[in-house]
Amino acid sequence: MKHKILLNGVGRIGKAILKQLLDDENFEVVAINEINPYIKNIVYSINHDSTYGNLEDKFKVKDENFIKNSQNKIQILNYKNINEIDLKDIDFIIDASGVKHDIKILEKLDVKAIFLTHANQNANINIILGVNEKELNTNIHKVISTSSCNATALLPALKIIDDKKHIICGDIAAIHPLLNHQRVLDGNFVGSATRDVDYNFEFGRSATQNIIPNNTTTIKACSYVMPSINHDLISSNSLRVPTDTVGAINVCLFTQKDSYKEEIIKIFEEYEENQNYPIVLNNTEPLVSSDFKKEKFTTIIDHRYTDVKNKKMIKLLVWYDNEWGYASKTIEILKYYTHKKRAS
Numbered sequence: 001m002k003h004k005i006l007l008n009g010v011g012r013i014g015k016a017i018l019k020q021l022l023d024d025e026n027f028e029v030v031a032i033n034e035i036n037p038y039i040k041n042i043v044y045s046i047n048h049d050s051t052y053g054n055l056e057d058k059f060k061v062k063d064e065n066f067i068k069n070s071q072n073k074i075q076i077l078n079y080k081n082i083n084e085i086d087l088k089d090i091d092f093i094i095d096a097s098g099v100k101h102d103i104k105i106l107e108k109l110d111v112k113a114i115f116l117t118h119a120n121q122n123a124n125i126n127i128i129l130g131v132n133e134k135e136l137n138t139n140i141h142k143v144i145s146t147s148s149c150n151a152t153a154l155l156p157a158l159k160i161i162d163d164k165k166h167i168i169c170g171d172i173a174a175i176h177p178l179l180n181h182q183r184v185l186d187g188n189f190v191g192s193a194t195r196d197v198d199y200n201f202e203f204g205r206s207a208t209q210n211i212i213p214n215n216t217t218t219i220k221a222c223s224y225v226m227p228s229i230n231h232d233l234i235s236s237n238s239l240r241v242p243t244d245t246v247g248a249i250n251v252c253l254f255t256q257k258d259s260y261k262e263e264i265i266k267i268f269e270e271y272e273e274n275q276n277y278p279i280v281l282n283n284t285e286p287l288v289s290s291d292f293k294k295e296k297f298t299t300i301i302d303h304r305y306t307d308v309k310n311k312k313m314i315k316l317l318v319w320y321d322n323e324w325g326y327a328s329k330t331i332e333i334l335k336y337y338t339h340k341k342r343a344s
């Protein structure tokens with residue numbers, strides 16, 4: 001029997017998760033809850049995607065509230081609040097709506113676990129593979145955040161360096177593709193529960209015409225997973241750029257111990273050879289952002305730019321697909337949960 005999943009929100013991340021689970025042996029999305037009330041539009045946006053292309057096995061609307069292709073039948077629900085949904089046949093919820101839920105309400109839902117696709121300090125645990133997955137306790141952790149795309153890409157690299165060299169301080173700049181909450185052309189600022197109003201003014205500016213500087217919650221998200229990596233240690237900003245997917249993070253770290261460029265490259269090469277999950281990928285080819293589209297490795301270290309100055313300053317460039325790659329990590333964490341539950 002496959003584990004049954006309710007997907008809450010089928011936007012950019014929800015669709016990437018859905019598509020990666022369509023032919024999974026152990027998990028099936030049996031229901032989607034969306035505030036979009038137009039089932040035909042939901043089907044259309046699953047079938048056709050400007051970033052990842054058309055779905056081969058297309059869905060059609062079936063029996064009013066269901067969508068169906070040759071292998072999958074999914075119920076479409078239209079509730080504003082997740083706690084109004086009848087969950088009797090659901091094992092897990094993946095929440096990709098971006099809604100800031102009351103965690104106490106989520107804890108009471110009649111499912112085994114709820115996975116949030118955003119960093120959340122109030123979740124029972126925030127998990128990034130390669131950093132803290134061993135801390136997952138399936139007996140006590142029910143509301144599980146799979147952190148943010150940037151933190152998922154960055155923190156494994158920071159941990160690798162910190163374990164060997166001890167980070168004293170540093171700075172990161174996240175070069176991030178545009179997102180659905182931005183404006184196509186200049187308009188009113190876009191509200192956000194996580195950013196001060198002043199910082200949102202820039203998000204009212206045209207996403208296609210600008211490089212938009214902004215605060216980033218990347219380091220805060222890292223601190224929920226690994227408290228020693230925080231804003232006292234590392235400064236940060238983001239630059240939103242007019243590309244569809246694939247981000248890059250420019251990283252500069254000062255360390256207690258001395259390093260050499262070749263040594264840093266070797267540390268990452270050894271990690272890639274010995275890892276349990278697709279996390280670190282080392283690149284030396286002359287690639288550009290779109291070459292990393294659909295890549296499941298989410299900490300891609302571009303050694304064309306790896307460098308060490310005065311033995312104390314390490315520079316890294318990290319690539320990641322913020323949609324497909326991140327979504328694949330949410331699924332890996334869900335799978336890790338079920339393996340751990342079975343073993344306990």
Ligand SMILES: NC(=O)c1ccc[n+]([C@@H]2O[C@H](COP(=O)([O-])OP(=O)(O)OC[C@H]3O[C@@H](n4cnc5c(N)ncnc54)[C@H](O)[C@@H]3O)[C@@H](O)[C@H]2O)c1
Nearest residue numbers: 009010011012013034035080096097098117118149180322
């Ligand atoms: N896009 C990225 O690069 C990225 C990467 C990692 C994590 N995230 C996080 O994933 C979440 C979703 O981001 P996204 O980019 O997919 O956004 P999106 O706007 O593309 O999708 C959100 C979807 O949720 C639906 N929705 C909104 N409120 C809802 C509700 N109350 N109930 C059910 N559905 C609802 C919307 O209609 C929309 O289809 C956010 O928390 C975001 O921070 C996004």
